[in-house]
Amino acid sequence: MTPDLLEQGARRIEEHMALLAAGGGNAGSGGRHASTGRVVESGEVDVTHGRILYLDDVSVSFDGFKAINKLSLDIAPGELRCIIGPNGAGKTTMMDIITGKTRPDEGTVFFGSTIDLLRYKEAEIAQLGIGRKFQKPTVFEQLTVFENLELALKTNKGVKSSMFFRLDSQQSDRLAEILVTIHLAGSVGRMAGNLSHGQKQWLEIGMLLMQDPKLLLLDEPVAGMTDEETARTAELFLTLKGKHSLMVVEHDMSFIKTISEIVTVLCDGSVLAQGTLDEVQADERVIEVYLGR
Numbered sequence: 001m002t003p004d005l006l007e008q009g010a011r012r013i014e015e016h017m018a019l020l021a022a023g024g025g026n027a028g029s030g031g032r033h034a035s036t037g038r039v040v041e042s043g044e045v046d047v048t049h050g051r052i053l054y055l056d057d058v059s060v061s062f063d064g065f066k067a068i069n070k071l072s073l074d075i076a077p078g079e080l081r082c083i084i085g086p087n088g089a090g091k092t093t094m095m096d097i098i099t100g101k102t103r104p105d106e107g108t109v110f111f112g113s114t115i116d117l118l119r120y121k122e123a124e125i126a127q128l129g130i131g132r133k134f135q136k137p138t139v140f141e142q143l144t145v146f147e148n149l150e151l152a153l154k155t156n157k158g159v160k161s162s163m164f165f166r167l168d169s170q171q172s173d174r175l176a177e178i179l180v181t182i183h184l185a186g187s188v189g190r191m192a193g194n195l196s197h198g199q200k201q202w203l204e205i206g207m208l209l210m211q212d213p214k215l216l217l218l219d220e221p222v223a224g225m226t227d228e229e230t231a232r233t234a235e236l237f238l239t240l241k242g243k244h245s246l247m248v249v250e251h252d253m254s255f256i257k258t259i260s261e262i263v264t265v266l267c268d269g270s271v272l273a274q275g276t277l278d279e280v281q282a283d284e285r286v287i288e289v290y291l292g293r
């Protein structure tokens with residue numbers, strides 16, 4: 001390979017890495033653009049006040065339409081919070097705001113009690129420890145399961161160190177542990193493109209886990225999965241709870257029933273109801289706008 005080709009290849013890897021860091025990998029699908037910016041080293045998030053994520057009075061309008069309307073919400077460290085709500089309720093927009101993809105017109109968004117997320121760009125927020133998984137799997141189809149996971153560790157490396165990157169023993173151990181967690185230990189050498197839809201979703205979650213995120217945002221993770229894959233995903237999320245904080249947007253109520261503690265119902269850009277699944281399912285307002293009679 002000529003130096004030119006090497007350089008081009010390295011540049012392509014770096015572009016992929018920037019996208020991945022912003023939660024929008026583009027290995028054959030999707031394609032969200034990452035903003036580039038200063039590198040922010042991930043450090044400790046101050047959760048002494050019992051909150052890892054804190055949104056207060058957040059609003060955003062698109063052409064005069066209030067997609068998010070005085071939204072206030074907080075999440076405890078290690079919590080698995082489920083978010084439900086009708087189409088257009090603002091669930092995706094809320095995640096866009098948390099991850100820096102959309103800037104709110106007003107309000108406060110804090111990661112722990114000291115990190116004002118509104119001061120950071122999308123790629124920086126990913127590096128602070130907020131991982132996002134979009135609905136569609138965005139793994140690197142032409143690489144193996146192992147290579148995908150290995151690649152996920154390279155996001156902070158420059159071109160040359162990225163090309164000659166080797167896992168140290170601690171990273172190898174973590175990769176092996178994550179392979180088991182995501183049910184892909186037996187598929188380590190398979191090309192990601194040959195995995196089932198559910199396995200691709202797990203692989204992408206594994207790639208996020210390689211970066212050891214403190215908070216994971218997951219948008220409709222079980223959409224399109226078989227019943228068995230859905231059940232295994234529930235198992236996976238229950239394993240992650242406690243070690244990571246999770247915010248899961250889903251429409252699949254039986255999945256929510258298996259994994260949920262507190263469920264937040266969004267409607268018209270704000271919180272309509274919050275409580276256990278039984279509580280929100282019994283709430284007349286929720287039945288009216290979302291669950292149907």
Ligand SMILES: Nc1ncnc2c1ncn2[C@@H]1O[C@H](COP(=O)(O)OP(=O)(O)OP(=O)(O)O)[C@@H](O)[C@H]1O
Nearest residue numbers: 062063066067085086087088089090091092093094
């Ligand atoms: N960039 C944008 N420009 C204009 N309108 C937008 C934009 N993003 C979102 N909206 C509007 O804001 C509202 C909330 O959308 P959002 O995608 O956040 O809802 P959602 O709860 O995720 O819905 P779904 O369950 O269908 O994914 C919708 O009416 C949507 O059309």
